[in-house]
Amino acid sequence: MVHLRHNAALAAILTLTPSASAADCTRDGLLSAAHSYLAAQTAGKPSTLLLSSNFTYQQNNKVSAIASGLLSTAYPIALNRSTADTTACASYTMWISTAGAKPFVVSTQIRHANNDTSSIAMIDTVSATTGDLFFDAKKTLGYIQKEDWTDIPVGKRPSRELLKKVGDGYLDMWTDAKAADSIPWGTECERVEGSQYTNPCGKTLPRGGSKKNNGLRRYVIDEVMGSVDVLCQFDSLGAWPDSHEVRVVDGKVKYVHTVTNMRGVGT
Structure with a gap:
């Protein structure tokens, strides 16, 4: 706590x-x-x-x-x-x-x-x-290191509102059974959770079950890169310090990265 x-x-x-x-x-x-x-x-x-x-x-x-x-x-x-x-x-x-x-x-x-x-x-x-x-x-x-993180051209960049919605939607999947379906998954989306790789991203997603919302959310939203990073406390699984980064390309989620500290404090 x-x-x-x-x-x-x-x-x-x-x-x-x-x-x-x-x-x-x-x-x-x-x-x-x-x-x-x-x-x-x-x-x-x-x-x-x-x-x-x-x-x-x-x-x-x-x-x-x-x-x-x-x-x-x-x-x-x-x-x-x-x-x-x-x-x-x-x-x-x-x-x-x-x-x-x-x-x-x-x-x-x-x-x-x-x-x-x-x-x-x-x-x-x-x-x-x-x-x-x-x-x-x-x-x-x-x-x-195989990912493509070139700037998204002007006119094709996702809005700040969409990026925040996607970041929140991802973290809400553990408490809201409908959150996974609110996210625009890409067909060639890559998810890297620690070193666990999933492609496409929309495969094997949580659909509620926890009563503890993932809280203490802090955002960095970059429309040029089409990305949102959310630092948080992953209360749904164990009050773990956590980072979830999502990239959206052509309106669809392209990459998801997670960094999770299960020990909670220190290094």
């Missing part, structure tokens, strides 16, 4: 919305900050990051000291990808490390206050490693 102070911190994340009078939050600024995060992770030096005065670090749904988190250890990164949400002034970065005794697949949302991408207000990470749900970093890497 997440303590009240953790819920308060998560509420603070969701209120990190841009000010209407502030300068525009740019895609280039968001991706530059994401790249600085990756450089800090590769070096194991969070001190290189430009952090705001009220910065918060959260790992696996628990507010903690950045000095004791993943960022303080250098990890060689075999694959990474970032998306940008200029409306929420936030980015999402996925990275995979297969080397060493402790491989990782990591999902991170970075948030900026007042549309100011020159400093980072929050780093919010869900990490999975050996022992977590369907975990095998090498298999996951093999699947994801």
